[in-house]
Amino acid sequence: MCIAFGGHKNAVGLSVSKENIAKLKEMIESEVLEEAQEIIEYDMVMNFKQISLEIIEILLKLEPFGEKNPYPAFMFKNVRVIDKKEYDKVDRYILSQEVEKDSVRKEISLVGICFDKEKGKNIKIGDNIYIVAKPKINEFNRKKKYKS
Structure with missing residues (x-):
């Protein structure tokens, strides 16, 4: 052929x-x-409490990233969807995870973005989900925040 x-x-x-x-x-x-079953690889399981600007800056020292040295990805379990906004090309989520800090349980929230509208269509407010994210730094007006 x-x-x-x-x-x-x-x-x-x-x-x-x-x-x-x-x-x-x-x-x-x-x-x-x-062969369509997707396998999502990640480096380790973390919780929202463990992510910080300092951790991400350490990860950035592993550059350059590419095929042989992919950017680290982390699994976050038991993440609750607090809010969902649908836009033309992306869906934006407010995600929350209950963690223990100094013997006190509390909720930590962050913003997540899903660029694959097809995958995000079944995610609803109140759902508990697992996510795999690649935390990065977003700098705007001289303020640094982490993003996934």
């Missing part, structure tokens, strides 16, 4: 005759559907 092919780990290059394009498309789509 392929006249010529090549590529590397992250890309494929091939030549196909016009009469075989539909057949190739069908084969690729059926294969992709079989």
